Amino acid sequence: MDAPLYPPARAFVMPRRLPGLLDTKDTAIADLKAIPQAWAVVKAEIPNVEARVGNEMIKPHLGNFSFRSLLQFGVVKSDALDRIDQKLKALGER
């Protein structure tokens, strides 16, 4: 039996991003917030979203969490996120 190795890579070149839709599962809340059209969609479905994600515990994590990863903490509800996802689709791929 040979032990595995995890050799380092040679050089960094920024990986090529594939176009993709914004959504509530894989897009960080901070990223949605940085796109005015996207954030408008979020605010329309969760009017008090700033208060919900603005507390001391969650605020530092807006670049870490997506909205769906907050479901289990009761911060948001899945039906609102479903509606947001539908509307975000309309913004097209980025």
Added chain:
Amino acid sequence: MASDFLSTPRRNVLVMAAVTAMGGIAIKAGAAHSQGRPAAEPGGRRQPFDEDWRFMLGEQTGAENRAWDDTGWRLVDLPHDWSIADQPGQTPGAVVGPFDKRSIGGTATGFTNGGEGWYRKHFRVDSYPSDARIEIVFDAAYLKTDVWLNGRSVGGSVSGYTPFALDLTPYLDRSGDNVIAVRVQNLGRNSRWYSGSGLYRSVELDVLHPTSRVERWGVTAWTSKLENGRAVVDLSSEVVGPEKGDILISRLVEPDGRIAVEVSTPATTVTRQSLHLRGPRLWSAARPELYSLETELVRAGVALDRLVQPYGIRIVAFDAAKGMTVNGERVKLKGGCLHHDNGLLGACAYPDADERRLRLLKARGFNAIRSSHNPSSRSLREACDRLGMFLIEEAFDTWHIGKEPQDFAQQFPEHWHTVIEAMVRSARNSPSVIMWSIGNEIPFRSTDEGVKWQWTLANAVKRLDPTRPVTAGLNGVLGGQLIAEADTARPGRAGKVDNASTVFLDVPGYNYRLEDIAAEQAVHPERVVYASETFARDLYDYQALQDEAPYFLGEFLWTAMDYLGEAGIGATARLKNGAYPIYLPGFPWVNAWCGDIDLIGEQKASSLARDVVWGVSGLEVSVQRPGPEGTFAYVSNWGWPDELASWSWPGSEERMLGVVVHAAGDTVEVHLNGRLVGSKGLGPSDRRRAEFQIAYAPGKLEAFSYRDGRRIAHKVLETVGPAASVRVVPDRREGGAGRGALSYFRIEIVDAQGRVLPDDQRRVDLVIDGPASLGAFGSANPLATGSFQSPHAESYRGRALLILRGNGQRGTVKVNARSAGLKDGRVTVTMA
């Protein structure tokens, strides 16, 4: 250099060479090597330096100067954590023991305070060779540390959790008094958990040859092959100042001192060697067979430098088809996240305390820990090696974007490499370390800058240790898809679609993403994953996933043990009916209360359930605490319902109580005072859990578990009587007399029949007589109730914990525990 620097007579070098020529034949070493050389002998590495420091809390001007008058400073031994000491101005409801309602850290640090502290230590070096290079080695200090020798700055550290060494040689007084002065600053809001403050880990001196030595953490040992009953261990040793004719000897030594295998070659700046060992004893968590890896730099028959470190021969591999294998055998991770504090002792990293934590966890079936979210102490890591516990070492909680205003993100751009280098180089020979984590829940990890940092950190780790995979704890796979090109990608991943959060991770860790794991595996079948943080309530589902999914390595519970700080994240509360189901703990909550094991080492209800799901126990019973009428129970995500293994609920007579039974069988029965009061079959959807509503009546509650009609387990809860006495139960009858040695005593409130009162809270006073000092005394209560450093404390759930610290003298120690109206508890132990 004086010839007595490290003595390896020429004769022994010749013996070593002969052993090398004989291959892997185990030969009684005799005088062939110098393992176990007495610490008192001058010179060499790891000279103890923990004792007789002087400490002063608060800012000082000029305290780095050699002539500073420190006679009024407090005498302390290391490890030392000033944040766990009582705060001045004790005020009920506001300042209680070490806890201060106004603490800048608030719930994050468990309402403890940092500040600035100074340490000074006087020492002499005239017993060492007159030209020796002398380095001071801190296993870590929290947080910003500046060090002076005889008034001259020699360096410092900003990382808080990684070891660092400083060269004292230029400013040493070889014949007089030397003074080390250390300023440690723990300022602002810099941590999301209890960090402690000061020199909370061990400090040592390395006394070295003036020009030639093995580089610090410069030895790597890697078991590259196991085949036909042989092991190949490849070594690479960095040597500083090698001269022609120098020899580097590497050997593996059995616990009984016999040399198992040895190799000797000319020493070069980087010396590469291989050890070929027949019949190796293999390391695993289940059977942690250890060797000592000795490295000697020899010149003209004299050993100039010698390192001894634990080493285990093992090959750990990961792939999606088999999961994790250790020496070819599949192993699932039953893991827990651990913060670094040692409960009542604060952040102090005592070897005895770290070992106790691991023993408690092993007894509950844990085989892995994730050192969250920082590199562990040397003492914890070596306990993992020794006791058999897989370890994930973690570097960061933040990268370039912080979570707290003054956290490490401020230092990260300039100092990230120092942390990675110290973490990896100091721990890469530990068999327990299975993965390197480059971060936990990193904000903005999926931006272009975050992706670049992910690559930078992962590859910095791999340049230092390409033998272990890189991981990180992720709250979801953020950031969409991307493709890395050949020079940038991990092997085999060039041109393939990955996610921004995972693209440069060999083994992604998912925090609280149970529902994502199988779904993402369908898209990325090449992935090997694990749950890097989990809620206790999901334990059955993670076990089920582990049982069915080879690519899923297992879970790391948040957390295995309670810890100080993140106060009340596992809180339970009673809320008024109709109220919004949210509870935000504040002062006096001080510990997280999310551990399976509480702050003093006792099992909580979640641990009892885990015992059954993990196969440690066939049956466990707990009872839901009855709440006031008109209220409902709130349980936080990290919490567990307020349950106790108790059938003592005075005032609840005839009230229906929830009795929760976890059982390995297919049927459970509950009997109250000999009468069957409940029975239920258990199918897969029951998750090994049955709940009964039973009218409370004092007496005996019995549960039985059956499989195929056969009784397989039986458990009894009895109503206890009134408190009658205090009982003192030592972990061991013989404690360590050394000044860093700890002895643990459980303090229990018991009834006339010796049964612990499961929900009792009352003051206990101690009288300690003999050669030991009070290390800590307190309970698991998640609320601030008092000092951890006085002989007075309140029991909680019928228990408290006393930790005694040896004072360097042997003898008999008597512990007398008193509580008003109860018979004293007494015990006598020997400090040897």
